[in-house]
Amino acid sequence: MRILLIEDDTVLGAAVRDQIAADGQSVDWVTRLDTAGDAVRATSYDLILLDLMLPDGRGIGFLKSLRARGDVTPVIILTALDQVSDRIDGLNAGADDYLVKPFDLAELSARIGSVARRYSGNPNPLVTLGSLNIDLAGRSVHRDGKPVALTAREWALFDAFLARPSHLLSKAQLEDRLYAFDAEVESNTIEVHVSRLRKKLGSAVIETERGMGYRLGKP
Numbered sequence: 001m002r003i004l005l006i007e008d009d010t011v012l013g014a015a016v017r018d019q020i021a022a023d024g025q026s027v028d029w030v031t032r033l034d035t036a037g038d039a040v041r042a043t044s045y046d047l048i049l050l051d052l053m054l055p056d057g058r059g060i061g062f063l064k065s066l067r068a069r070g071d072v073t074p075v076i077i078l079t080a081l082d083q084v085s086d087r088i089d090g091l092n093a094g095a096d097d098y099l100v101k102p103f104d105l106a107e108l109s110a111r112i113g114s115v116a117r118r119y120s121g122n123p124n125p126l127v128t129l130g131s132l133n134i135d136l137a138g139r140s141v142h143r144d145g146k147p148v149a150l151t152a153r154e155w156a157l158f159d160a161f162l163a164r165p166s167h168l169l170s171k172a173q174l175e176d177r178l179y180a181f182d183a184e185v186e187s188n189t190i191e192v193h194v195s196r197l198r199k200k201l202g203s204a205v206i207e208t209e210r211g212m213g214y215r216l217g218k219p
Contacts, residue, residue, distance in 0.1 A: 001046035001116060001156070002177050005029045006036045006062075007078065008054055012101070016049065016078075019105040020112075023139075024152030024159075026179050033057045040066070045073050046119075046177065047112060052079040052090070060093050067094035074115045078103070113137055116163065127162060130218060132201060134162065141201065148200050153178060157193045161206060161216040170213040190214075 003020055007013040008031040020027040028043070030036045033054050040048070048066075052059040063075055076097040077090045087098050096115050099108060117125060117136060125137035133142040139155055141148045150158065160169065160177050171190050178189075194206050194214060207217040 001112075001160070002026045002028070002043065003047045003049060003112070004036065004039055004043075004045045005049045006033070006054065006059065007031065007049070007051045009051070015105060016108065019109060022152060023109055023112075024154075024156030024178075025112075026156075026177055031055070033059070033062050036062065040071070040073070043176070047115065048073055048075045049112075050075050050077050050095075052077060052081055052086075060089060063090075063093045063095060074119050076108075076111060076115060078108075110137065113139075129162075129205075129216075130202065132205070136162070143201060150197075150200065154193055154197055154200070157190070158197055158201070158205075161214070165216045168209055168213045168215045174214070 003025055005013060005016055005020070005027055007016065007029065010031075013029055013031070017027050017029050028039055028045075030039055031054070033056050039045075050059045050063060054062075059077065059079070063077075066073065066075070074096045075094065076099060077095045078099050078101060079086070079090075080101045082100045090098050096118075097111050099111060113125075113136060125135060127134040127136060131144045133145075134140075136159070141150060141158075156178055157174060160174060174190050194208075198205055204217040207215050209215065
């Protein structure tokens with residue numbers, strides 16, 4: 001997934017950014033709402049993590065403006081505001097989840113995964129694909145009953161295909177989901193990761209449409 005983090009606390013922001021990156025996801029981190037507005041206009045995000053108290057305004061207003069113009073990108077609010085009325089305001093404004101600071105980073109990862117699965121249309125974390133048994137919540141794969149070790153990037157790429165099983169994904173779309181704005185991407189990165197996934201999970205796990213992209217196969 002490609003995630004936009006809107007958080008002005010540099011210590012927390014760095015910790016959340018590193019957690020998301022360790023999970024194999026791409027994250028763009030901004031500290032102001034005006035910069036966040038530029039980011040969402042320029043990039044299609046899979047998820048937004050939104051603080052409510054930013055130097056140039058309230059996150060609730062930003063969220064309401066997103067929803068008012070029809071943007072359905074899932075949003076998880078991250079805030080120190082812990083009153084029930086604050087939670088109600090956030091959810092009524094269109095948030096998909098509400099996490100109060102301080103929070104455990106592992107819980108944040110779990111909530112990101114839960115929201116992502118709901119939006120993909122399959123809230124069940126257990127998926128069977130041919131000889132593969134996949135636990136989306138546990139981020140694990142078994143092939144013919146034996147565990148398969150995937151790197152964070154390999155998992156993130158595989159997860160992108162699982163979230164859109166019938167869709168053809170271009171190389172550019174896959175790069176967007178794996179890398180942030182300032183990351184350097186080698187020209188053959190996606191091909192290398194696809195090749196490794198095929199070796200580990202079966203040659204038919206990902207199909208290639210020459211000159212167009214890749215889609216989830218039926219191993």
